[in-house]
Amino acid sequence: MTALLETRALSLSFGGIVAADNIDFSLQEGERLAVIGQNGAGKTTFINICTGLIKPDGGSVMFDGKIITGRSPRDIVRRGMARSFQIPQLFTEHTVRQCLELSGVARQQKLSLFSSLGKGSDGPAVDHILELVGLRERQHELCDNLPEGQRKLLDVAMSLMLRPRLLIMDEPTSGVSTEEKHDLMEVLMDALEEQKTTSIFVEHDVDIVKRYASRVAAWISGAVAADGAPDTVLADPTIQREILGI
Amino acid sequence: MKKRLLIAGIVFIAVLGLSAELPWVRVPMIMALVYGTAALGVVVLLRAGQISFGHAMYMLISGYTVAFLSQAYPGADGIVLVLAGTGVSLVTGMILGLFLVRYRGIFFGMLNLAISMVIFTIVTKFYGLTGGSDGMRIPRPSLFGIDMDRAGYEATLLVILLVLAIVLIFSVQQFFRSSAGQAMASIKTNEDRLEYLGVSAKKLLWQGYALSAALCGLAGAFYGLSQGLVTPEAGYWLKSGELVFMSILGGSVHAAGVFVAALLFEFVKVYASTLMGGAWQLVLGVSLIAIIYFLPGGITSLFRKKRKTLEVRS
Amino acid sequence: MGIDTLLLALIDGVSYAGLLFLVALGLTFIFGVVRVLNVAHGSLYAFGGYSAASMGIWFAQGSDSITLFLLAIVLGAGVVGVILGYGLTVLLHPFRDRDPIIQLLVTFGAFMVLEDVQVMIWGTQPYFVSGAVFQMGTSELLGVVFMNYQLWFIPSVALAVYVLLSWFLKHSLKGRQIIAVTHDREVATALGVNAGRIASLTFIIGATLGALGGALASPTTSLVPGVGADMIVLSFAVVATAGLGQISGALIVALMIGIARSLSVYFLPQFEVVMPYLIMMAVLLIRPQGLFTVAETRRI
Numbered sequence: 001m002t003a004l005l006e007t008r009a010l011s012l013s014f015g016g017i018v019a020a021d022n023i024d025f026s027l028q029e030g031e032r033l034a035v036i037g038q039n040g041a042g043k044t045t046f047i048n049i050c051t052g053l054i055k056p057d058g059g060s061v062m063f064d065g066k067i068i069t070g071r072s073p074r075d076i077v078r079r080g081m082a083r084s085f086q087i088p089q090l091f092t093e094h095t096v097r098q099c100l101e102l103s104g105v106a107r108q109q110k111l112s113l114f115s116s117l118g119k120g121s122d123g124p125a126v127d128h129i130l131e132l133v134g135l136r137e138r139q140h141e142l143c144d145n146l147p148e149g150q151r152k153l154l155d156v157a158m159s160l161m162l163r164p165r166l167l168i169m170d171e172p173t174s175g176v177s178t179e180e181k182h183d184l185m186e187v188l189m190d191a192l193e194e195q196k197t198t199s200i201f202v203e204h205d206v207d208i209v210k211r212y213a214s215r216v217a218a219w220i221s222g223a224v225a226a227d228g229a230p231d232t233v234l235a236d237p238t239i240q241r242e243i244l245g246i
Numbered sequence: 247m248k249k250r251l252l253i254a255g256i257v258f259i260a261v262l263g264l265s266a267e268l269p270w271v272r273v274p275m276i277m278a279l280v281y282g283t284a285a286l287g288v289v290v291l292l293r294a295g296q297i298s299f300g301h302a303m304y305m306l307i308s309g310y311t312v313a314f315l316s317q318a319y320p321g322a323d324g325i326v327l328v329l330a331g332t333g334v335s336l337v338t339g340m341i342l343g344l345f346l347v348r349y350r351g352i353f354f355g356m357l358n359l360a361i362s363m364v365i366f367t368i369v370t371k372f373y374g375l376t377g378g379s380d381g382m383r384i385p386r387p388s389l390f391g392i393d394m395d396r397a398g399y400e401a402t403l404l405v406i407l408l409v410l411a412i413v414l415i416f417s418v419q420q421f422f423r424s425s426a427g428q429a430m431a432s433i434k435t436n437e438d439r440l441e442y443l444g445v446s447a448k449k450l451l452w453q454g455y456a457l458s459a460a461l462c463g464l465a466g467a468f469y470g471l472s473q474g475l476v477t478p479e480a481g482y483w484l485k486s487g488e489l490v491f492m493s494i495l496g497g498s499v500h501a502a503g504v505f506v507a508a509l510l511f512e513f514v515k516v517y518a519s520t521l522m523g524g525a526w527q528l529v530l531g532v533s534l535i536a537i538i539y540f541l542p543g544g545i546t547s548l549f550r551k552k553r554k555t556l557e558v559r560s
Numbered sequence: 561m562g563i564d565t566l567l568l569a570l571i572d573g574v575s576y577a578g579l580l581f582l583v584a585l586g587l588t589f590i591f592g593v594v595r596v597l598n599v600a601h602g603s604l605y606a607f608g609g610y611s612a613a614s615m616g617i618w619f620a621q622g623s624d625s626i627t628l629f630l631l632a633i634v635l636g637a638g639v640v641g642v643i644l645g646y647g648l649t650v651l652l653h654p655f656r657d658r659d660p661i662i663q664l665l666v667t668f669g670a671f672m673v674l675e676d677v678q679v680m681i682w683g684t685q686p687y688f689v690s691g692a693v694f695q696m697g698t699s700e701l702l703g704v705v706f707m708n709y710q711l712w713f714i715p716s717v718a719l720a721v722y723v724l725l726s727w728f729l730k731h732s733l734k735g736r737q738i739i740a741v742t743h744d745r746e747v748a749t750a751l752g753v754n755a756g757r758i759a760s761l762t763f764i765i766g767a768t769l770g771a772l773g774g775a776l777a778s779p780t781t782s783l784v785p786g787v788g789a790d791m792i793v794l795s796f797a798v799v800a801t802a803g804l805g806q807i808s809g810a811l812i813v814a815l816m817i818g819i820a821r822s823l824s825v826y827f828l829p830q831f832e833v834v835m836p837y838l839i840m841m842a843v844l845l846i847r848p849q850g851l852f853t854v855a856e857t858r859r860i
Contacts, residue, residue: 093434349844539654
């Protein structure tokens with residue numbers, strides 16, 4: 001079976017720092033991969049290269065068997081790889097519903113010059129996602145007014161509207177209170193399950209990783225130091241020392 | 247929708263009635279509608295968070311197109327001339343837009359200014375071709391195939407512009423509500439997010455830019471027809487600045503706002519000439535500063551209910 | 561085209577560049593420090609010119625004294641610079657936290673007001689007060705007669721101002737405070753710098769420079785309504801091409817534009833006036849942040 005996402009010899013350095021050290025990596029459809037590592041270890045760089053924000057110095061990235069290295073973020077998104085952001089990227093002068101409607105018409109590539117946004121977008125799909133992430137009550141509010149947790153939800157929801165095959169989430173629970181973290185992840189994982197979306201999430205919270213990941217990849221100094229089942233990786237002494245600080 | 251049609255109808259009749267009763271109202275009214283249309287072009291870009299400091303150039307291009315064509319084809323109908331002028335401005339905007347949509351903020355503003363000044367100085371200098379700073383005359387053409395005297399001509403222009411303004415207000419407002427329009431508006435707040443939804447922000451902005459050039463071109467053609475003359479001044483940076491002024495004054499919340507602003511602008515100009523010994527720039531300058539201070543969203547923000555939830559729905 | 565013509569074009573260009581730089585300097589300096597594009601800078605140029613002309617008429621009428629002539633210029637510029645510079649600071653104060661575009665529009669409003677004030681004070685008839693400019697004599701170079709005033713006096717003043725300003729910014733206390741505020745307003749304030757006073761000082765300096773440009777230009781040009789509008793867009797072309805806030809860059813670009821312009825007089829006379837904007841357009845298309853700005857542009 002072709003890997004959904006695959007990198008070969010992916011390398012990037014800048015200013016003397018090796019951000020990506022010859023990374024060979026592959027992800028299968030259906031996996032829920034947690035990416036862990038210290039800040040500056042290269043996790044975000046890896047994601048940014050895969051999603052097209054940065055070009056690597058060498059190596060290649062393949063999505064669904066096709067080379068996507070060097071393609072624009074827009075092109076990569078259209079191929080089925082979406083991402084959400086550590087700091088939620090929303091349309092701050094639009095309402096919650098409008099953000100989702102815009103995502104909906106973006107997916108359909110149906111940007112009409114005349115018919116209203118509300119009418120042109122897939123209303124039922126928007127309603128469904130709103131229900132799924134629990135934002136139905138606040139759908140007509142300016143998304144800028146939402147608290148952090150709900151902003152993160154909206155950010156991910158917007159990407160979900162695209163019905164991507166792979167969703168990469170950059171620290172989905174950061175900035176969210178500990179009590180809410182699990183609720184948030186439950187909701188997200190349910191939504192992903194429903195759409196049969198493969199996921200990668202960068203995460204610092206070990207409990208979250210243990211509970212929701214089917215696989216863990218640990219980054220140290222721009223390279224994958226450990227990769228496998230959560231229990232195995234999290235029990236690895238090197239990982240425990242370097243990343244978990246135990 | 248019915249309520250809006252009603253308001254439009256009332257305004258239409260009011261303006262016509264006023265112009266019939268007070269003949270001196272006609273020309274300022276025509277100019278107000280012309281500038282309102284041009285400033286509407288600037289408002290379209292404002293929705294995407296971009297301000298062009300050179301859009302008067304599209305008025306200039308259209309005006310001179312009308313002038314050249316009316317010289318080359320003396321019998322050409324005014325409506326044909328308008329379509330030609332608008333078309334040339336639209337095409338120019340589409341071509342220039344291809345480069346310009348790569349820039350944002352102050353750089354976008356400055357590049358538009360630079361290009362407009364290149365066009366302005368070229369038109370001014372090529373005396374032999376364009377008549378230099380004296381400009382080119384545009385003899386009164388027929389409208390819809392009918393030749394008219396001065397009064398009839400002006401009245402017809404006024405009606406055309408009024409109908410056009412109403413149609414444009416509805417159309418552009420609908421564009422703002424459309425998915426393309428809303429997506430273009432999101433360029434202002436988070437362009438990167440648009441890209442990450444698989445949408446080309448540049449293409450959206452290009453569409454908006456082309457529309458704005460067409461609107462300024464439309465205005466420029468009517469400007470030439472009503473004045474009977476087009477000079478390089480029509481594309482000078484001050485004119486572009488006045489268009490920006492009107493668009494900020496009117497606000498980008500509703501397309502009608504900019505026409506109200508243009509109306510105020512024109513009438514202050516006229517009144518100041520008679521009442522204040524011509525110090526219209528002083529009055530307008532002070533008004534601009536006052537409006538910016540007290541009504542940052544422009545005049546139309548006064549009519550928007552302060553509902554936090556639906557503030558953005560237009 | 562011989563070497564002679566080339567040299568003449570060069571000399572002509574440098575002379576023109578001197579004046580251009582002086583006017584652009586004030587504009588770019590103000591932007592560099594307080595991040596405001598002062599559209600009213602054109603008014604400062606015009607007011608400086610008119611003011612110097614009036615001063616000249618007032619106390620140097622009929623006199624051949626170069627000293628009085630220069631005094632009129634300096635006084636004219638100084639008075640305008642201080643009054644309007646401070647006035648602009650006060651006007652912009654309520655808008656200091658708003659979007660820079662908004663502040664720009666406020667200065668545009670101020671410009672419109674000042675255009676009418678200018679007409680109210682000095683009328684619409686052209687003002688031409690040459691003063692003792694002819695007393696400075698002429699020089700003949702390569703068969704062409706130049707006025708010393710334009711040939712070396714103005715460029716020297718421009719150069720002197722540049723050196724003085726650079727020295728002031730690097731070596732005086734106030735100058736270094738200005739640099740601190742330019743880099744980081746909040747940190748500077750936290751360190752005890754009164755950012756408000758620095759803003760006023762910056763505006764006054766910048767305004768005086770603009771006015772000085774006008775004052776120096778006045779003996780050789782006819783002052784009419786609209787002269788400010790022409791100058792602002794021209795100096796803006798210099799500033800934008802160099803990079804907003806780049807002082808040394810402005811000097812180099814002024815030279816570039818001055819020389820390009822006088823060269824085109826020989827090759828493409830029709831393009832003489834177009835040159836500055838053509839250059840601005842070309843540079844901005846390739847390097848929107850200007851030739852000398854180091855920071856990355858926000859460009860998709």
